Amino acid sequence: MFELDLRSRAPIYEQLVDKIKELIINNVLKPDEQLPTVRVLASELTINPNTIQKAYRELEYRGYVYSVPGKGNFVRATVPDNNAARLQTLEREVLKNVSEMLYLGMSPHDITTLIQRSLSEDKGGKVHD
Amino acid sequence: MFELDLRSRAPIYEQLVDKIKELIINNVLKPDEQLPTVRVLASELTINPNTIQKAYRELEYRGYVYSVPGKGNFVRATVPDNNAARLQTLEREVLKNVSEMLYLGMSPHDITTLIQRSLSEDKGGKVHD
Amino acid sequence: MFELDLRSRAPIYEQLVDKIKELIINNVLKPDEQLPTVRVLASELTINPNTIQKAYRELEYRGYVYSVPGKGNFVRATVPDNNAARLQTLEREVLKNVSEMLYLGMSPHDITTLIQRSLSEDKGGKVHD
Amino acid sequence: MFELDLRSRAPIYEQLVDKIKELIINNVLKPDEQLPTVRVLASELTINPNTIQKAYRELEYRGYVYSVPGKGNFVRATVPDNNAARLQTLEREVLKNVSEMLYLGMSPHDITTLIQRSLSEDKGGKVHD
DNA sequence: GTGGTCTAGACCACG
DNA sequence: GTGGTCTAGACCACA
Known part of the structure; x- marks a missing residue:
C-alpha cells in the first residue's frame, strides 16, 4: 500500500x-x-x-x-482549520519551485500547462465550510 | 546579507x-x-x-x-546537469502542493494567478546550453 | 437523553x-x-x-x-461526604483555569462576568446537612 | 523541581x-x-x-x-494563537466546576472571593499582540 | 552534548 | 483486539 x-x-x-x-x-x-x-x-x-x-x-x-x-x-471529515499559515507556506514553496524550474530551463508555457493539468485533475471530494 | x-x-x-x-x-x-x-x-x-x-x-x-x-x-556559469531528475522532482512537488492548496480551499483561479505572477516576475539571467 | x-x-x-x-x-x-x-x-x-x-x-x-x-x-438525596477534599481539588482546578484564561488574553472583567453569571444561574435543589 | x-x-x-x-x-x-x-x-x-x-x-x-x-x-515568547477554542473549553470547565462547588455547599460569596483573589494574584509577564 | 528517530518488548484501559 | 503509555537501549545529525 x-x-x-x-x-x-x-x-x-x-x-x-x-x-x-x-x-x-x-x-x-x-x-x-x-x-x-x-x-x-x-x-x-x-x-x-x-x-x-x-x-x-x-x-x-x-x-x-x-x-x-x-x-x-x-x-477526519473536515478540512484542517489553520489554513492561512499553511497556505502561505505552500505558496512560498510553489513560488520557489517555479523559479527553480525556470532556472533549469523549463519553459513558462510548459509550467502553465503542468499547473492547469493538475487543477483540472483534482479529485476533490471534501466540502468546505 | x-x-x-x-x-x-x-x-x-x-x-x-x-x-x-x-x-x-x-x-x-x-x-x-x-x-x-x-x-x-x-x-x-x-x-x-x-x-x-x-x-x-x-x-x-x-x-x-x-x-x-x-x-x-x-x-557556476552553467546550469546543473542532472536537470531531468531534478525537474521531475520539482514537478511532483508542485503538483502535490497544488493539490493541497485546493484541498485547503484555495480557488483554482487564485492558484493560476499566483503562478502567472511568479512566471512574469522571473529575473532570468542564465543562458542555457 | x-x-x-x-x-x-x-x-x-x-x-x-x-x-x-x-x-x-x-x-x-x-x-x-x-x-x-x-x-x-x-x-x-x-x-x-x-x-x-x-x-x-x-x-x-x-x-x-x-x-x-x-x-x-x-x-442519592444527600451530598457526597468527602466534601473537603473534593472542594479543594475543584478550587485548585478553577484557579489553574483562571490563570490560563488570563494568560490567553481574557480580561479579568470578562472572567468575573462569567463567574457571576454562572452563580446566578444555579438551579440549586439540594439541602445540605 | x-x-x-x-x-x-x-x-x-x-x-x-x-x-x-x-x-x-x-x-x-x-x-x-x-x-x-x-x-x-x-x-x-x-x-x-x-x-x-x-x-x-x-x-x-x-x-x-x-x-x-x-x-x-x-x-516560547508569544502566546498560543488558537485561543478561541481553548478559551471556550476553559469556560465550560469553569462553569461546571462552579456548579459542583455550589452543589457541595460552598457559598457564592466564598466562590467570588476565590476568583477575585486569583485574578489579583496573576503574575502576568506576557505581552499580548 | 543536544534533540530526534527507531526498535523491541511489555503492560494497561476500553469495549 | 484496539490504541496508549512506558522503558531500555541504540544510533544519527548538528554545531
Missing part, C-alpha cells in the same frame, strides 16, 4: 504522514474511513508499531485523522 | 544552501562571482566556520558553485 | 458519569428518582451494557447514586 | 506537560529561557528520556515551547 524509502534522510514516520495525507487529499481515503490498525500496518511494512503510532499521532495533530482509543484511527 | 533563523528546526547549513541557491537562481549572485569566504561569512553571521564550509560543499555537490583551492568559491 | 461523542478520546463510561453527575447537580434528576435501567439505557444509546454498568458503579462510588439490588439505581 | 505521581491515572508525560505549562503561565519560566535538557530531567526524575521527549514535543504542539535540535528546548 505504501512505498517507504528506508534509506532516505526523511524519517520513516514523516514519509508515512506524507503518503497518508496525500491519500486523504486525493480522496482515496474517504472521510470516516478507518485507517489500517497500528499493528497491521506495522507488520505489513515490517516497521515498529511505535513508528506507525507516531505517524498517526502526527496526522491527528495536523487535523487529518482522529483516533478513537480501542477502536482505531479514522479520516 | 543573509537572514538565518537560529531557532528553526531546519539545520543552519541547509538554510544557507537554500538562501544562496535562491540568490543564484534570481541572478543576484552573477556567474563566476566570488562568494564570501568561509571566514568572513562565519564572522558576519557569527556562525561556526564548519557550518559555512558544509553549506558550500553541498552547493558544489549540487552544481551551483565551484571551488578554486586557495582562491575561494564561485558561482 | 444523553449525547455521547463516540469519537471522543474520553472513554464512554466517563462521558456518561459526567453527564449524569451534571443532571443531578442541576437538579434535573431529582433525589430518589430512578435512573434508567442498564438495559434500557444500553439499547437507547446502542452501547454495551457493561459500559453503562461501569458508569453507574462509578457514580455510586463517588456518592451520587445508590443501588438497590433487584430494583435499580437511584439518585 | 517537579513532583510526579507515578501511581496516578494521568500519564506521566501529561503530568509533565501540565506542570511546565503552569510554570510558563505563571512566568516562573521566562520567555526564551531554556528548559532542562531531556537527559538531565530524565535522570533527575528517574524517568525514561523518551517520556520527557514526548512531553516536550506535546508542549511544542500546544505552542508553549520551541525546540532547537542540538541546542535544547526553550520557552
Whole structure:
C-alpha cells in the first residue's frame, strides 16, 4: 500500500504522514474511513508499531485523522482549520519551485500547462465550510 | 546579507544552501562571482566556520558553485546537469502542493494567478546550453 | 437523553458519569428518582451494557447514586461526604483555569462576568446537612 | 523541581506537560529561557528520556515551547494563537466546576472571593499582540 | 552534548 | 483486539 524509502534522510514516520495525507487529499481515503490498525500496518511494512503510532499521532495533530482509543484511527471529515499559515507556506514553496524550474530551463508555457493539468485533475471530494 | 533563523528546526547549513541557491537562481549572485569566504561569512553571521564550509560543499555537490583551492568559491556559469531528475522532482512537488492548496480551499483561479505572477516576475539571467 | 461523542478520546463510561453527575447537580434528576435501567439505557444509546454498568458503579462510588439490588439505581438525596477534599481539588482546578484564561488574553472583567453569571444561574435543589 | 505521581491515572508525560505549562503561565519560566535538557530531567526524575521527549514535543504542539535540535528546548515568547477554542473549553470547565462547588455547599460569596483573589494574584509577564 | 528517530518488548484501559 | 503509555537501549545529525 505504501512505498517507504528506508534509506532516505526523511524519517520513516514523516514519509508515512506524507503518503497518508496525500491519500486523504486525493480522496482515496474517504472521510470516516478507518485507517489500517497500528499493528497491521506495522507488520505489513515490517516497521515498529511505535513508528506507525507516531505517524498517526502526527496526522491527528495536523487535523487529518482522529483516533478513537480501542477502536482505531479514522479520516477526519473536515478540512484542517489553520489554513492561512499553511497556505502561505505552500505558496512560498510553489513560488520557489517555479523559479527553480525556470532556472533549469523549463519553459513558462510548459509550467502553465503542468499547473492547469493538475487543477483540472483534482479529485476533490471534501466540502468546505 | 543573509537572514538565518537560529531557532528553526531546519539545520543552519541547509538554510544557507537554500538562501544562496535562491540568490543564484534570481541572478543576484552573477556567474563566476566570488562568494564570501568561509571566514568572513562565519564572522558576519557569527556562525561556526564548519557550518559555512558544509553549506558550500553541498552547493558544489549540487552544481551551483565551484571551488578554486586557495582562491575561494564561485558561482557556476552553467546550469546543473542532472536537470531531468531534478525537474521531475520539482514537478511532483508542485503538483502535490497544488493539490493541497485546493484541498485547503484555495480557488483554482487564485492558484493560476499566483503562478502567472511568479512566471512574469522571473529575473532570468542564465543562458542555457 | 444523553449525547455521547463516540469519537471522543474520553472513554464512554466517563462521558456518561459526567453527564449524569451534571443532571443531578442541576437538579434535573431529582433525589430518589430512578435512573434508567442498564438495559434500557444500553439499547437507547446502542452501547454495551457493561459500559453503562461501569458508569453507574462509578457514580455510586463517588456518592451520587445508590443501588438497590433487584430494583435499580437511584439518585442519592444527600451530598457526597468527602466534601473537603473534593472542594479543594475543584478550587485548585478553577484557579489553574483562571490563570490560563488570563494568560490567553481574557480580561479579568470578562472572567468575573462569567463567574457571576454562572452563580446566578444555579438551579440549586439540594439541602445540605 | 517537579513532583510526579507515578501511581496516578494521568500519564506521566501529561503530568509533565501540565506542570511546565503552569510554570510558563505563571512566568516562573521566562520567555526564551531554556528548559532542562531531556537527559538531565530524565535522570533527575528517574524517568525514561523518551517520556520527557514526548512531553516536550506535546508542549511544542500546544505552542508553549520551541525546540532547537542540538541546542535544547526553550520557552516560547508569544502566546498560543488558537485561543478561541481553548478559551471556550476553559469556560465550560469553569462553569461546571462552579456548579459542583455550589452543589457541595460552598457559598457564592466564598466562590467570588476565590476568583477575585486569583485574578489579583496573576503574575502576568506576557505581552499580548 | 543536544534533540530526534527507531526498535523491541511489555503492560494497561476500553469495549 | 484496539490504541496508549512506558522503558531500555541504540544510533544519527548538528554545531
